[in-house]
Amino acid sequence: MNLKQQVLHRYKELIQDRIDVFQDMISGLTVDAQNDAKGSAGDKHETALSMMHLEQEKLNHKLKEILEQKNILDKIDATAVHQKVALGSLVQANGLLLFISAALPKIVIDTKTVFALSPQSPLGSQLMGNSVDYSFELNGKSYRIESVD
Numbered sequence: 001m002n003l004k005q006q007v008l009h010r011y012k013e014l015i016q017d018r019i020d021v022f023q024d025m026i027s028g029l030t031v032d033a034q035n036d037a038k039g040s041a042g043d044k045h046e047t048a049l050s051m052m053h054l055e056q057e058k059l060n061h062k063l064k065e066i067l068e069q070k071n072i073l074d075k076i077d078a079t080a081v082h083q084k085v086a087l088g089s090l091v092q093a094n095g096l097l098l099f100i101s102a103a104l105p106k107i108v109i110d111t112k113t114v115f116a117l118s119p120q121s122p123l124g125s126q127l128m129g130n131s132v133d134y135s136f137e138l139n140g141k142s143y144r145i146e147s148v149d
Helices: 003-039 043-074 122-127
Strands: 090-093 096-100 104-109 112-117 135-138 141-148
Touching: 003 043, 003 090, 003 096, 003 104, 003 112, 096 122, 122 135, 122 141
Parallel strands: 096 112
Antiparallel strands: 090 096, 090 141, 104 112, 135 141
16 A cells, blocks of 8 residues: 555545444433433433433534545545646645645644645635645745645
């Protein structure tokens, strides 16, 4: 596997792990709510049930965001070679490795730190559609694209 394939694979694993955690938390709350409904009555019960329901809604919202990130990653072909920066490009600029995909946490592969950014982010939008040796300035810092894969 080349570096870009390793990066995509690692991000897919990371996203799947997050999906699993959120699904477990949501199902745990569902079970808790069902158990609470069987054994309680009164105002305290209603409050506890409302709190569980609110928490479940928050978790569902976060799960939806993570599933959207997964959909973006699923569209990427890690074997594609790009001449210009596009979704799925692994870009080196100013010594940074930038994976154009979705805003995700940084990862380290073989001592190389990779930052995943959305094409809509300020840095991502400056990179999109440009090729090697393109230079630009963002927030007072100069950037130059050194390589695109």
